[in-house]
Amino acid sequence: MAVVCMMFVSPAAAQTERVSEVNIYFGKANGGAEGVSFPRGTAFGVELENQINDYLTMGFGFRHESTGVVRATGSEAHISRTYFGGVTKFYPAKRGRVRPYGLFGMGLGGNKFHINGRSQSQNSTMISLGCGVKFDLTKKWSIGPEWTLAYSGGARDYYGNKVGGGVTSKALWFGVSYNLSAQ
Numbered sequence: 438m439a440v441v442c443m444m445f446v447s448p449a450a451a452q453t454e455r456v457s458e459v460n461i462y463f464g465k466a467n468g469g470a471e472g473v474s475f476p477r478g479t480a481f482g483v484e485l486e487n488q489i490n491d492y493l494t495m496g497f498g499f500r501h502e503s504t505g506v507v508r509a510t511g512s513e514a515h516i517s518r519t520y521f522g523g524v525t526k527f528y529p530a531k532r533g534r535v536r537p538y539g540l541f542g543m544g545l546g547g548n549k550f551h552i553n554g555r556s557q558s559q560n561s562t563m564i565s566l567g568c569g570v571k572f573d574l575t576k577k578w579s580i581g582p583e584w585t586l587a588y589s590g591g592a593r594d595y596y597g598n599k600v601g602g603g604v605t606s607k608a609l610w611f612g613v614s615y616n617l618s619a620q
Contacts (some may be wrong), residue, residue: 539566
């Protein structure tokens with residue numbers, strides 16, 4: 438008696454190579470809080486991205502942004518932000534040398550308001566949306582720009598009273614990616 442085992446796999450599924458990448462980002466970010474717009478400052482981040490299928494990756498990342506300084510009536514102010522959270526990227530085309538994508542991220546956003554040498558911290562949920570494109574240089578290395586818009590909840594004073602609206606951030610990043618899975 439013979440037992441026959443058959444497995445049905447689509448050609449696309451059989452060819453999918455699961456990819457894990459480390460992304461390092463550098464860029465410029467600006468934003469605003471409580472009706473004040475802040476000029477661009479420096480930004481950097483690190484992210485681990487794992488491919489789920491040909492069109493979707495999920496990962497976890499860390500990003501830090503520091504706006505430029507606003508000077509008004511003898512005061513100086515700027516904001517520094519740190520985000521930790523999950524990131525999902527949707528690639529509309531199958532994996533190729535040029536890969537545009539859209540992204541959605543959610544996590545914890547820590548905002549620190551610096552005014553005249555004093556600072557106040559505030560943590561809240563952070564949501565980010567964005568888009569970018571990766572250009573493969575080799576099987577292991579890729580580069581590309583990314584634009585993100587991030588929002589985190591409003592600040593509270595030392596007594597827990599809400600004192601302002603949410604904190605927004607717009608950032609233009611340049612990323613370098615290293616493929617951990619490529620042979």
